[in-house]
Amino acid sequence: MALEITESRPLGKPIKRKEDARFVRGQGRYLDDIKLPDMLYLALVRSPYAHARITRIDTSRAQALPGVRLVLTGEDLAKMNLAWMPTLAGDQQMVLATGKVLFQYQEVAAVVADSRALAEDGAQLVEVEYDPLPAVVDPFWALSPQAPVLREDREEASNRIFHWEVGDLDGTERALRDAATVVTERIRMPRVHPAPLEPCGCIADYNAARGHLTWYVTSQAPHAHRTVLAMVAGLPEHKIHVISPDIGGGFGNKVPVFPGYVAAIVASISLNRPVKWIEARTENLTSTNFARDYHMEVALGADRDGRVTALRVSTVADHGAFDAAADPTKFPAGLFSIVTGSYDFPVAYAAVDGVYTNKAPGGVAYRCSFRVTEASFLIERAMNTLALRLNMDPAELRQRNFIAPERFPYQSPLGWTYDSGHYAATLQKALDIVDYPALRREQAERRARGELMGIGLSTFTEIVGAGPSSTFDILGIKMFDSCEIRVHPTGKVIARLGTRHQGQGHETTFAQVIAEELGLTTDDVLIEEGDTDTAPYGLGTYASRSTPLAGGAAALAARRVRDKAKKIAAHLLEVDEAEVEWDGQNFVAMGAPDRSVTMPAVALAAYTNLPHGMEPGLEATYYYDPPNLTFPNGAYVAVVDIDKGTGAVTVRRFVAVDDCGTVINPMVVDGQIHGGLTEGFAIAFMQEIPFDEDGNCLAPNFMDYLVPTAVETPHWETGRTVTPSPHHPIGAKGVGESPNVGSPAAFANAVIDALSPLGVTNIDIPLFPWKVWEVLREHGVAE
């Protein structure tokens, strides 16, 4: 049972969430709950073709419909120089199509009307004629010289977006030639979608008299969105007020800017009325940013003792029609170079080729710090393949190759400095919880009876918390984050941060951090995020960066407050500042423990009884630019049984031992782990957005794109080791993404482990029952 928010010394305790007071009452204020006077609604006309030339658009029937106030096409936007918009990845994307459409469901026209239904009616009346073109669906075909070049706006006559590489290719090739064993595998991480339960949307409210835009938007990064909008739309930044209200899940889906947003803003400016656009679920799954779609090839070398000697990875990354990833500018393949994982590789090389295809744009970091999930899946699957080849227990192989605790800070061959970790201890804890030796004995017995039981491991290392700003920026904006703290006369605190939570619990966890530093309770601290007029500038919440960055800023801003408070305390205690000690809750006169003052008493004095000459008030702001990223890690064990009659996989047990450094709220951390594991479970077993050869999206709703229900979702067992980050102000590393990054490989490794006696080394995820059953049939063991 959780503790009350009035608990003292709250850091590390399972404090009940403050935000839940409104959520359990249905009183959250999500985007679609906001209604403004005179508000209009916008609906989009979308392309039925994946690749086609637009030959005619006739909007006259739509415009004639009573209640329709405006119809916009790409040609209209072109006159305003807004037919295209920049993506966060430095590419450009069509807002409303001109010339060609490049993916099915692409935005072609916008209709604004008095009601949601009328806007949809109007959209139905827009007539668009297309001349269909052959669709490029296969990313490998897209790279062949015979493939049609999709993007006519670019100078390069190629579907290649970028070639990116890192590491020592020659050294890696040499080491692979010299290796006693080399395993190779093609590992695919299919196109999936974050699919938060609340779709994306916005209300643009332009006031011509004030020259001011208020923009309510489902945004994980409201400050960055405001700056981008100022640069793209030419509106003065101080006259754009971005408000990101309660968000019904984000998972990376709500980082980019979408065509519907721009269309709503243009419509509001044109009509001088508020305009709301909310996407339907089908629009969400088909157009607003997929994730993954990485096609990887790995070669992993090892010596006779099973010590890894080299890793080579080459990848084709399908970005769809536009590169709409939200990666930091210098990292077109994100932080994929964490691909050496938890293992001490002497040399490595990784390359990624990004390509255009006739699919929805994206490449977002879905609950992942920019392609870390792909990297983790690859290395954890490859280690499994190596264990099979060497006929070595996968736990033993990992223990033999882990980066040893004394090697931290550890310099990886692909350029990262890992901050801390104790991988062997973390794995051992997971193995102890499941009783690994007993499981292996049981497996041997079951195998003897012809049963298919598998045990899968994943011992991943993540890289999260971008900055530092010397390396990381988005469109030039440095990736720091911020916190401003105001302590009011009665000792109550309002703190504002540059991040924006979407369910992570910041209103509670950041209040715990600040309350701990100031000797208050969580109840005393009100956290506000998501309002660009009030909160200090920050880059937002994604890539597990809130705790590493804004959490650091919160602690350091609170310490600034405490520094000033100490001077006031000395005044109240009538001693020198050097004779005042902070005992965690009170300022105490040294050597006189009966003489102390509380933070609320100091706060009151800051406004009523200051030392002579001191500036009044008790506030501080901190912009935190971390010296390094943080490297959360974990050891996951999945135990599965496979039904030989159906190919269905049952996850019998799943143990997740995470090391995210200092834990702010164990209840919230466990909740994050449960949720992330469930998303990883879905990715491993049931989720994919496939396309047919004409580029038609085959999973455009929740009947074809499966979200696990409570029935098939396994019971999760969690555990922890705590290796604090040495450079973070409270030693915390961030945790929200670890389970989604680490778990898909554990599930897949468990299934392969079950099937390994048949000689199976890989099946592409998602591991649908039919897919597993086909493999069983091929090997003559299906029943």
Add this chain to the structure above:
Amino acid sequence: MHIEVTVNGRLRSADVEARTLLAYLLRDEFNLTGTHVGCDTTSCGACTVIWDGLPVKSCTVLAGQVDGGAITTVEGLEQDAQLHPLQQGFWDNHGLQCGFCTPGMLMTTYALLQRRPHPTETEIRQAISGNLCRCTGYQNIVAAVQQAAARLSAQDAMEEVQA
């Protein structure tokens, strides 16, 4: 068309288009925005409300169908400034994160406990299988419902003793 419906114990009326869905009648006409719309296809359950005692997905019920009926929404759970044991259970057990699915989960489990006051874990999981949650992994929701079931039983027992 004119609709009269009892919502959370209070008779309400509205004039709406025939195509208006119950979810939008509640949200737009009665300003009860706790009922959320997450998929439009009866898949996610965020819009679940109680209609004449049964949980329904209000994104696939026409407003005209409930004319003369009774609806309970999440806003009707709290009584006399006391959270319903289910609301308290979700809060105490961290049974929610982003909060978007929560109203639908509460209404579905409210109907479950009316029908089955002592559900097993399997029964709870089956009952909420039409309600999708992207954040919690369901485990804490199960715990929340178990806590609520226990408290409601204790309340009933207390009332019996007092009677």
